[in-house]
Amino acid sequence: MNLPSFPIQALLPQIRTSLAAHTRLVLEAPPGAGKTTQVPLALLDEAWLDGRKIVMLEPRRVAARAAAGFMAGQLGEAMGETVGYRIRFENKISARTRIEVVTEGILTRMLQDDPMLEGVGALLFDEFHERHLAGDLGLALALDVQAQLREDLRIVVMSATLDGEKLARFLDAPRLSSEGRSYPVTVAHFAGRRDESLESQARRAVEEALEKHPGDVLVFLPGQREIARVEAVLSPSPAGRGVGVRVRRSSDGSDMADFAVPQPLEAASISASSGHPVSSTGQALLLEGEGKEIVVLPLHGELSIEQQSQALRPDPQNRRRVVLATNVAESSVTLPGVRVVIDSGLAREPRYDPSSGFARLETVNISQASADQRTGRAGRVAEGWAYRLWPQSQRLEPQRRPEIAQVELASLALELAAWGISDPGSGPGQVLRFVDAPPAGALSAARDLLRRLGALADSNSITALGKRMLTLGTHPRLAAMLLSAQGEEDRALACDLAALVEARDPLRSGGDALAARWRALSAFRQGRVAGDAHRSGLAALDAAAKQWRRRLRVDGTAPREIEAHRLGDLLAHAFPDRIAHQHPLDPRRYQLANGRMARVFDDSAIFGEPWIVASELRYEAKDALILRAAPVDEARLRQEFPQRFVTEDAVRWDAAKRALSAQRETRFDQIVLETKPAGRIDPQHAAAALTGAARELGLESLPWSDSLAQWRERVRCLRDWLPGEGFPDLSDEILLETLSVWLQPAFVGKTRLEALSEDELADALKSRVEWSQRQRIDSLAPPRIAVPSGMERRIEYSHGQSPVLAVKLQELFGLADTPRVAEGRIPVTLHLLSPGGKPLQVTQDLRGFWERTYPEVKKEMKGRYPRHPWPEDPWSATATHRAKPRGT
Known part of the structure; x- marks a missing residue:
C-alpha cells in the first residue's frame, strides 16, 4: 500500500496500539493532518478487526464521496472495491468493500436495522466537532450497542476543534493528538463599506486577492443563493457588475463576451463554454485577467458528482481558480492550490422555527473554531492569506452549539422510540448516553406531537405507523402526511405538499393561501409562470416534488386543478395540532386543536372558511397569527379522525362565580364545537377541576393556617440542613406540579374552593410525610422551645x-x-x-x-423599666417573665 505523506502518519502506530488495548479512542487532528483518509486504511489489517468492515461517519455528502475516492485512489482501485461510500439515494459499495464512508442518516438506519452490526468491527465518527443531531444520536446508539451487545466494537471519535479532553472523559477513552500540516497565514479584516451587500464586498476581496497574492482563492459563503449572487457580480452579464458587454462567437462556436471590470481584472472576458459547470447556470466562469484565465467554480452539496469533483481537483490547464463554497469546504475535503481564503463569517445552520414546526436553515455567524479552521485552508501548501469580511471588533462564540440544543426533536424522539428508549440521559446509569442530553422540554413536546401523529402510543412506545414513518427518512410530520395519502393522485399531491412546506415562498405577493402556491406550481408545469411568482422557486419546487415521487414510487401525477380543501385534507395529517375551527363570535379568530387561539390577516384569502389547517403560524403573546393555511372538509375530518370527535361531560372552574360549572361538550380534540348544561357533577371530575383552579390561582388561594405554613417551612429548612434524611421537597414549584397527587383527594365531594377547611388542607399536605418522619420533624425543628x-x-x-x-x-x-x-x-x-x-x-x-x-x-x-429585674450577674439570676411585685 503506497501512502502519501501526512502528519497523521507519525501517530498511526500509537493509534493501532491504543485500539488494540482499548475499544474507544478520541483522536484530535487539525484539518490537513490526514485523519479522514489515513486512519481507516491504517486499521484494515489489525487483528481485532478480523476481516470485518470499518464504517466511517462523514457528516457531509461532498466529503463522504471525496474521502472514499481519495482512499480508493491510494489503493489503486476503483470506487466500490476495498473502499466505497453510501449516501442518500446513492451508493458505491460491493461485497468486497471493507471501508464504507456513510453519511449520518445512513449510520442511524444501519444501527436501527442491525444493532449487532454484523460484519462491522469499527465505527469512526469523523468531524464530530460539527455536532450534528444525527451524529450525536449515532454515537449514543453506538455506545449502547458496545455496552449491551458488542464489547469488541471499536469506536473512534475524530475531531479538529472539539474539546478533546472533555470528550475523552465522557467516553472514558484515551486521547491522542496529531500535529497538522500548515504554513503561516496572514489574517486581515476586510471591512465592508456603508450599506454594502455581501456579494459586493466579496467581489472586492476577490479582486484584491487575485491582484496581490498567488494561488487559488477559496470564498466561504453561507449558501447557494449567495454563491449565485457572487457569481453574478463576478460575471459581465447585465445583472452583474461588468460594463461594456459585447457577445461574440468563439472559434468553436460558443458565445464569447468581452467586458470591462475595474482593476485588477482589466480587459477581462467571459467564456460560456458548456464544459465548466456552475450552480446557477450549469457553466463555469472563465475570467481573463493579466493574460491568464481564471476559473470561477461553485462547491456545495447539491451539485452533481462531476461538478463537485472539478472544484476538488487542480485545474487541468493549470489556470487559477476562485472556488465559491459553503461550509462543505471547511473540513474533510481538500482543495488543492488554495493560497487565499475569503471568509464571509456566515453559515447556514438548522434552527427550530416555531412558526412552521420544523428545524429550518438560518444564516448565522460562525464560531471562532470554524473561523480558525477556514483560515487554515489557506496554509495547506505554502504561506497564505485570509480575508475576514467582518469587523475585527466582532467577537464570535468559541465553539459551535450542538444541534440537539437548538432544533425540533420529533425525529430524534421517533428514533429513540424505535430503539426502545423512553428516557434518555447523559449521566451514569441512564438508559442512553448523549454528549449533551436532549432538552427535556423539547423532547416532551416532540413526543406529544408524535402521539398526535399516531407514531407513538400513550406509553411512548413506537407504533406500526411510526415504524413506517421512520423508513421515509424525513420529518415525522411529512412522513405521516405522505403515508396517509390514498390513490395515485392524492399521493402525487402529497409529494407536492411536502415540497411546498419545506421550500421558500415562490410567490412575491405573499398571502396566506397555500392553494395559491400550488396553483402557481401547477401553472408552471403547464408552461405558464404567474406574474407574482419566482420561476427559479417554482422550478426548485417541481424538482423537489419529482424527487418525492421517485422516493415513494408514485407513478401518477398531481391533477391540473383541485379544490383547495384537498390540500388541507392531506395537510391535516402533518399538522393535526394546527387543525382549527372558526370562532362562533369572531370570524377572524380560530381555535386550534392544541387549545390555543389564532387569527387571520385582515385581507386573508381563507377568511370565512369554517375549518382550516395551518402549516405556518407566528406565535404571539395572545393569539397566534396564521401565515399559511388551507381549508379542510369537516366530513373528511370526521371520516379520518373519528376518535378525536368526542362528547363528554366537562367540569370547569368559573372564576367569576368562584364555583364549578358542569357542561356536556362536543369537541374535536380541544376545539369546543357545542356545549349544553349537564346534570349532576361527577365528584372525581369536580375534584380535578378544583385542583386545576388551585393550580391556576396559586397556592395562596388555599386556606393556609399559620401553624401549617410554619410546618411547611420547618420541613423545607430541614431538607436543606439535613439532606441525607430524605425530607420531601415542599417548594412552590413541586407542590404545584403534584397537586393532583396530594390535594385532589381532599376536594372529592366539594364544588367550591372555600369548602376546603384548614384542617383538611393540613391533612392533605402532611399526607406526603410518613408518621415516623412527622415525629422526626417535631424533634429536629420544634415549633416551640422551653426557656429558663x-x-x-x-x-x-x-x-x-x-x-x-x-x-x-x-x-x-x-x-x-x-x-x-x-x-x-x-x-x-x-x-x-x-x-x-x-x-x-x-x-x-x-x-x-x-x-x-x-x-x-x-x-x-434599668431606669426605663425599674419594676423588672436587671441583676449584676445574669448568669446566676432567676429567669422570669413577670415584673417584680409592687413595693419591691
Missing part, C-alpha cells in the same frame, strides 16, 4: 434563613449558650426583647451578649 423562665416560646422558621426566637431578655437569665435545632447543627437567632417587647439585640452568640453587651443594655434599660 419556664415558658414555651415559639420559633419562627423561614426557608433559607436561620430560625428566630423572639423572647424577653429576663426570660433567659441563667442560660449561657444560644439554643440550637437540627441535632445541634443550626443556631437559633435570638431577638432579645425589652420588657415592653421592643428589640434590644439580635444575636446568635448569647454568651458574648452577657459578657460584652448586657452591662450597657442594663445601664440604659
Whole structure:
C-alpha cells in the first residue's frame, strides 16, 4: 500500500496500539493532518478487526464521496472495491468493500436495522466537532450497542476543534493528538463599506486577492443563493457588475463576451463554454485577467458528482481558480492550490422555527473554531492569506452549539422510540448516553406531537405507523402526511405538499393561501409562470416534488386543478395540532386543536372558511397569527379522525362565580364545537377541576393556617440542613406540579374552593410525610422551645434563613449558650426583647451578649423599666417573665 505523506502518519502506530488495548479512542487532528483518509486504511489489517468492515461517519455528502475516492485512489482501485461510500439515494459499495464512508442518516438506519452490526468491527465518527443531531444520536446508539451487545466494537471519535479532553472523559477513552500540516497565514479584516451587500464586498476581496497574492482563492459563503449572487457580480452579464458587454462567437462556436471590470481584472472576458459547470447556470466562469484565465467554480452539496469533483481537483490547464463554497469546504475535503481564503463569517445552520414546526436553515455567524479552521485552508501548501469580511471588533462564540440544543426533536424522539428508549440521559446509569442530553422540554413536546401523529402510543412506545414513518427518512410530520395519502393522485399531491412546506415562498405577493402556491406550481408545469411568482422557486419546487415521487414510487401525477380543501385534507395529517375551527363570535379568530387561539390577516384569502389547517403560524403573546393555511372538509375530518370527535361531560372552574360549572361538550380534540348544561357533577371530575383552579390561582388561594405554613417551612429548612434524611421537597414549584397527587383527594365531594377547611388542607399536605418522619420533624425543628423562665416560646422558621426566637431578655437569665435545632447543627437567632417587647439585640452568640453587651443594655434599660429585674450577674439570676411585685 503506497501512502502519501501526512502528519497523521507519525501517530498511526500509537493509534493501532491504543485500539488494540482499548475499544474507544478520541483522536484530535487539525484539518490537513490526514485523519479522514489515513486512519481507516491504517486499521484494515489489525487483528481485532478480523476481516470485518470499518464504517466511517462523514457528516457531509461532498466529503463522504471525496474521502472514499481519495482512499480508493491510494489503493489503486476503483470506487466500490476495498473502499466505497453510501449516501442518500446513492451508493458505491460491493461485497468486497471493507471501508464504507456513510453519511449520518445512513449510520442511524444501519444501527436501527442491525444493532449487532454484523460484519462491522469499527465505527469512526469523523468531524464530530460539527455536532450534528444525527451524529450525536449515532454515537449514543453506538455506545449502547458496545455496552449491551458488542464489547469488541471499536469506536473512534475524530475531531479538529472539539474539546478533546472533555470528550475523552465522557467516553472514558484515551486521547491522542496529531500535529497538522500548515504554513503561516496572514489574517486581515476586510471591512465592508456603508450599506454594502455581501456579494459586493466579496467581489472586492476577490479582486484584491487575485491582484496581490498567488494561488487559488477559496470564498466561504453561507449558501447557494449567495454563491449565485457572487457569481453574478463576478460575471459581465447585465445583472452583474461588468460594463461594456459585447457577445461574440468563439472559434468553436460558443458565445464569447468581452467586458470591462475595474482593476485588477482589466480587459477581462467571459467564456460560456458548456464544459465548466456552475450552480446557477450549469457553466463555469472563465475570467481573463493579466493574460491568464481564471476559473470561477461553485462547491456545495447539491451539485452533481462531476461538478463537485472539478472544484476538488487542480485545474487541468493549470489556470487559477476562485472556488465559491459553503461550509462543505471547511473540513474533510481538500482543495488543492488554495493560497487565499475569503471568509464571509456566515453559515447556514438548522434552527427550530416555531412558526412552521420544523428545524429550518438560518444564516448565522460562525464560531471562532470554524473561523480558525477556514483560515487554515489557506496554509495547506505554502504561506497564505485570509480575508475576514467582518469587523475585527466582532467577537464570535468559541465553539459551535450542538444541534440537539437548538432544533425540533420529533425525529430524534421517533428514533429513540424505535430503539426502545423512553428516557434518555447523559449521566451514569441512564438508559442512553448523549454528549449533551436532549432538552427535556423539547423532547416532551416532540413526543406529544408524535402521539398526535399516531407514531407513538400513550406509553411512548413506537407504533406500526411510526415504524413506517421512520423508513421515509424525513420529518415525522411529512412522513405521516405522505403515508396517509390514498390513490395515485392524492399521493402525487402529497409529494407536492411536502415540497411546498419545506421550500421558500415562490410567490412575491405573499398571502396566506397555500392553494395559491400550488396553483402557481401547477401553472408552471403547464408552461405558464404567474406574474407574482419566482420561476427559479417554482422550478426548485417541481424538482423537489419529482424527487418525492421517485422516493415513494408514485407513478401518477398531481391533477391540473383541485379544490383547495384537498390540500388541507392531506395537510391535516402533518399538522393535526394546527387543525382549527372558526370562532362562533369572531370570524377572524380560530381555535386550534392544541387549545390555543389564532387569527387571520385582515385581507386573508381563507377568511370565512369554517375549518382550516395551518402549516405556518407566528406565535404571539395572545393569539397566534396564521401565515399559511388551507381549508379542510369537516366530513373528511370526521371520516379520518373519528376518535378525536368526542362528547363528554366537562367540569370547569368559573372564576367569576368562584364555583364549578358542569357542561356536556362536543369537541374535536380541544376545539369546543357545542356545549349544553349537564346534570349532576361527577365528584372525581369536580375534584380535578378544583385542583386545576388551585393550580391556576396559586397556592395562596388555599386556606393556609399559620401553624401549617410554619410546618411547611420547618420541613423545607430541614431538607436543606439535613439532606441525607430524605425530607420531601415542599417548594412552590413541586407542590404545584403534584397537586393532583396530594390535594385532589381532599376536594372529592366539594364544588367550591372555600369548602376546603384548614384542617383538611393540613391533612392533605402532611399526607406526603410518613408518621415516623412527622415525629422526626417535631424533634429536629420544634415549633416551640422551653426557656429558663419556664415558658414555651415559639420559633419562627423561614426557608433559607436561620430560625428566630423572639423572647424577653429576663426570660433567659441563667442560660449561657444560644439554643440550637437540627441535632445541634443550626443556631437559633435570638431577638432579645425589652420588657415592653421592643428589640434590644439580635444575636446568635448569647454568651458574648452577657459578657460584652448586657452591662450597657442594663445601664440604659434599668431606669426605663425599674419594676423588672436587671441583676449584676445574669448568669446566676432567676429567669422570669413577670415584673417584680409592687413595693419591691
